[in-house]
Amino acid sequence: MNRSVDSRSDLYALGVTYYEMLTGTLPFTAGDSMEWVHCHIARQPVPPRERVASVPAPLSAIVMKLLAKRAEDRYQTAAGVEPTCEGVCANWRAAGISRPSLSARTTSPIAW
Numbered sequence: 001m002n003r004s005v006d007s008r009s010d011l012y013a014l015g016v017t018y019y020e021m022l023t024g025t026l027p028f029t030a031g032d033s034m035e036w037v038h039c040h041i042a043r044q045p046v047p048p049r050e051r052v053a054s055v056p057a058p059l060s061a062i063v064m065k066l067l068a069k070r071a072e073d074r075y076q077t078a079a080g081v082e083p084t085c086e087g088v089c090a091n092w093r094a095a096g097i098s099r100p101s102l103s104a105r106t107t108s109p110i111a112w
Contacts, residue, residue, distance in 0.1 A: 008071040011078065012040075015066025022048045022055050027067060041069070058088045 019027045027045030030036040045067055049060035062084055068074045075081045092098070 003071070006071070007078075008074050008076065011066050011074050011081065012068075012071075014078075014081075015063050015074075018063045018066065019045065019048055022059065022063065023051045025051070044069075056088070056092075058091070062088070 016027060019025075028036070028039035028043060030039050045064075047060050048055045048063050049057055062081070066074060066081070075084075
């Protein structure tokens, strides 16, 4: 992995954060630092929707794109993530689905 770190690394970290918010767990488990490195470089996480069936498919897809191993396969900027998220929210509003509240968030996944 001879590449420099750029802002797409922050988008990967955002994917990890969203993953934990949606599932209540990190995308990987590891026993030591070398295993963590291997997970982030080589292992594919289980999609959030497969861990928690109530996670909406479009939201799971956004998280998986944020967690893409190759930086080229991720969103290239935060501004690139925004229209996708706005589109999902617009579709939910059109269908009469409200967004979940995060105010009571603990270590369990968000209840959809």
